[in-house]
Amino acid sequence: MFVSIQNLQITAERLQSKVIEPYNKTxxxxxxxxxxxxxxxxxxxxxxxxxxxxxxxxxxxxxxxxxxxxxxxxxxxxxxxxxxxxxxxxxxxxxxxxxxxxxxxxxxxxxxMLERGIDTQNQSLVGAALQVFFNLQLLQPQVLQVVQKAIERLQEDTSNALDVAHLTQQVSVSGLKGPGKASIPVAGNSAPFRAALWTNTERVTDNVYRAFCKIRHLEKVLVKKKDPVTHTYFMQELRKNGHEDILKAFWESVTDMLSKELTKASNDSTFLKQAFEGEYPKLLSLFNDLWKRLMNLESPQATRAEVSSLSEDLQADSEQSWCLTGEGHSSPEDMLWTTLKPFENAYLSRSLSRLLDAVNIATSTTTRDTPTREDMDGILRVIASELKVASVDEKLCRTVAKNVVQTIHHLCSRCEHLVAMDGADVTQVIGPPTAAQQCNGTVVHLLHHFTGGINDYLGSSNLSSDATSAIRNSLQYIDGVMTNAIQPLLDSIADSIEAIILTMHNENFAQPATEKTATPDAPCSLYMRELQQFLSRCRADYFALFPSCDVVTKRIQHLASRTIELFVRHASLVRPLGDGGKMRLAADFAQMEMALAPLCQHVGDLGRSYKLLRSFRPLLFQTPQHLAQSPQLGDTVPYSLVLHFLFAKAPTEMRSPYETASWSRTRYSKWLDQHPSEKERLVLIRGALDAYVQSVKQRNGKEFAPIYPVMNELLQKAMKHEKC
Structure with a gap:
């Protein structure tokens, strides 16, 4: 095994010596x-x-x-x-x-070149400079640098313009007229100082306008200009890095800067704070002029014919971004007004305080004395002054108009405390006017004078339709107070009128016709003469307390209509009624028109009530058959009224509805007031006729009274007409 390993190592070394030299050489x-x-x-x-x-x-x-x-x-x-x-x-x-x-x-x-081109609005210079930066790959940082420098320059100029030390120095320099003329101005205590402040504020808006024009011109060239080699629009190059709209970004920065500088200046100086808040309309007017100038600039659409479709799309996107509003976005105009919001809120608060103070002074709660006409004129002058100052701007005017509406509500509330609403001294109609009634009359006079002053001012001013409508609509609250002041007395007079008319049932209308009663000049009844005297005294003693105005006139006309309604109602309930009684009742109808003269000059102005009075009189002399066929039934003369009158022509066993219900005429009259529906009245009358039918059956009568079929047929006709 060991020998084999040695042989393998020797072989590997031999191969290595053969390979390493060629490898090193290669x-x-x-x-x-x-x-x-x-x-x-x-x-x-x-x-x-x-x-x-x-x-x-x-x-x-x-x-x-x-x-x-x-x-x-x-x-x-x-x-x-x-x-x-x-x-x-x-x-x-x-x-x-x-x-x-x-x-x-x-x-x-x-x-x-770029700076000179922007300053002079020279597109060629700006385009050449942008091309240089594009070639140097410095387009984005250079454009952003231009925008940032413009913002920084604006901030520095604005800070200096609103600095109290600079203002003081400016006034001091301008006040040097010669040896010994120099003085040390104190902020807020001199007209020159205030004038210098507004001059500098106007200069701030001018600087903003010029800077906006420059950046707008720069963006316009960026949209139009493209690189001749790559055919890339410069605006596309900026958008690659997320800078889609330099004008919108510039405007956001400028408005944010203005907000901070104005707030800082007002916090640093009480005088500037008082000037911007107390004279806010002047500040708003300067910013309004700035916005109008910005809106009057040449529309970018004017250059679209000069550029390609891609540039056109870029320009459209730029405009859309500049005007972008909606959720999460504010319009450029809103951004500008937001800078003034703190001063607007303070001014509106002061304006409302001035308006409410004028009302509080005129209607002091420490005494019960009513204000004077001069007090109302003072309130009107304050209102006119506030609206006139606010007329420099439609939005501000609308907001101040809301303050005026609130002031009118407050005036109504204060006057309601002066009005006596209940008590015998308010409702008495027996003797001369009481102090409470005279006080109510004075309040109505003053409110009428105030309403007239408001309407006169609105008619001669140039307020917006929204502001005018808001103020006019608020006058209905004054009408409500005037109505509350006069209504208790009118209700008492109406009760007295009904009490007088009720006495007609104490007179004898059952007598036959005589030579005296058959003449056209038949004498009227005693109750009618009493009513005429009472209404004449009301005109002289009570109605004279109030001015001649629409509110009072309408309430008195309503009283006149109520008088006719009560008179015709009780005239239809008179029974028994003889021929002589008919003649005297007809004379009473004629005298009623004369009795109403103190309530309204032209009785014909009462409309439907007057038609009822004139139409019912001829019905007194018609037979039941003719009555049932009269064309005036339903529209002019209610069916229930004619059916009441037909009971007077019926025999005594056919009892009237109030007799069937065991009511007095007074209670029945109140029931009719509480149930103005013709359907309900007809149902009650049907009950009376049904009771008559049952009484005939119970005594085994062989026939009904001749008038019953006529009344029953008329009732059915009435029920059908009213869809009962």
């Missing part, structure tokens, strides 16, 4: 070939660099016209220098130093 020759190839590549690159250096020297002598070609040569030189180290090769060191110096020089020239 390895050395391969290494020499590789070094020879590297040397050839190095010489080739050096030769190319010598050539590029020579060409570059010539191009640099051409100045700005050849700068893009020089950048291309530098780009080629960088390509040939990539991955190799030429340190220690003396022959090329001079050229390498020249290339480094030339690259730095070309970059500086391109930066200057």
């Amino acid at each position: 390895s050395n020759q391969t290494a020499m070939l590789a070094r020879l190839q590297q040397t050839c590549d190095l010489i080739r690159r050096m030769g190319r660099i010598f050539h590029l250096t020579k060409r570059l020297r010539s191009q640099l002598q051409g100045g700005a016209k050849e700068i893009t070609k020089a950048a291309q040569s530098l780009s080629e030189a960088d390509y040939f220098l990539e991955g190799i180290d030429l340190d220690g090769i003396d022959i090329v060191q001079e050229d390498l130093a020249f290339l480094r110096e030339a690259k730095n020089d070309v970059k500086l020239q391109a930066e200057d």
Whole structure:
């Protein structure tokens, strides 16, 4: 075994001696070939660099016209220098130093060209500079550097413009008029200081506008310009690294900077804080002007005819990114207004305080005294002042209008505490007006004066339709307070009217016709004369407390309609009714129109109630058959009313609905008020007729009263009409 192993080792050593020498020789020759190839590549690159250096020297002598070609040569030189180290090769060191110096020089020239092109809005200069940076592979960092420098310059200018020390120095310099004229200004105590602040703030907006125009111009060239060799648009090159919209990024940075600088300035100086918050509309006006100028810039669409479809798509994407809104995004306009939000909130809070203070002063809760017209004029002046100042901006105006609405609600709440709603001194209608009734009248007068002042201002102002509508709609709350102030008295008057009308049932309407009652000038009843006197006294004593306005007029007209309703209702319930009674009742109908004169100048304005009054009077003299066929039934004269009247023509054993229910006329009248539905009334009347039928059957009567078939037929017709 041992001998075999030794033989194997000897054989391996013999083979190794035969292989190792050829391997070492081959390895050395391969290494020499590789070094020879590297040397050839190095010489080739050096030769190319010598050539590029020579060409570059010539191009640099051409100045700005050849700068893009020089950048291309530098780009080629960088390509040939990539991955190799030429340190220690003396022959090329001079050229390498020249290339480094030339690259730095070309970059500086391109930066200057780009700055001048942006400042002068020269697309050719900007395009050439961008081409240089593209060739030098510096496009992205250089564009971002331009944007960043613009933001930093804006921040520095804004910080200086809003710095109290700079403002003080600015006022001091401008105030030097000659020897002995210098003074030390105190921030906030001089008009020049305030004027300097607003001048500087306006300068800030001007700087923002100019910077925006520059960046917008830069983006426009990036969208249009493409490399003539690779045909790559510069904007595409930026998007490869995630920089899709430099204008949007710039605007986000600018608005964020403005927000921080304005907040810092207001925190550092109480005067600036008071100026920006107290005179916020002026600050908002400056920013409004800035936004309007930005919106009036030349539309990018104007250049689309000059570019290819790909550039057009890039421009469309850029615009979409700039205007991008929705969930997770804010519009550029919203970004701008967000910078002013703290000052807007403070201003609106102060504005609301001024408005509410005016109401609180006018309607002091320490006394029960009602405010004066001068107090209302003071509130109106404050409202007009706040709306006028806020009219510089539609959104601000709408918000201040909401404050005005809140102020009107507060005024209504304060006036409600002044209004007496219950008690005998509010509802009495026997003697002269009480102090409580006079107070309510004064409150209604003042609220009417206030409403008129608001409407006059809205009619002469240039407020937006939204703000005007919001304020006008809030006036309905004032109408509600005015209604609450007058309604208790009107309800009491209505109760007294019904009490007077109820006395008609105490009079005798069963007498036959006489020569006196048969004349057209038949005397009216005693209750009617009492009603006329009462309504005339109400006009003189109570209605005179209130102004002649729509709210009061409508409530009084409603009272007049209620009077007609009660009168016709109880006239239909009168029984027995003789021919003489009909004539006197007809005279009462005629006198009712005269009685209503104190309530409304034109009784015809009462509409349906007046038609009922005029239509029911002729029915007094018609037979039951004619009544049942009258064309006025249903629409003008309710069926239930005619059926009530037909009970007066029926025999006594056919009892009226209220008699069947064992009610008084007063209770029945209240039931009718509580059940305005014609269906419910007809059902009750049907019960009365059914009770009559049962009574006839119980006494074994052989026939019904002649009027029963007429009433039953009319009832069926009415039930069908009302779909009972």
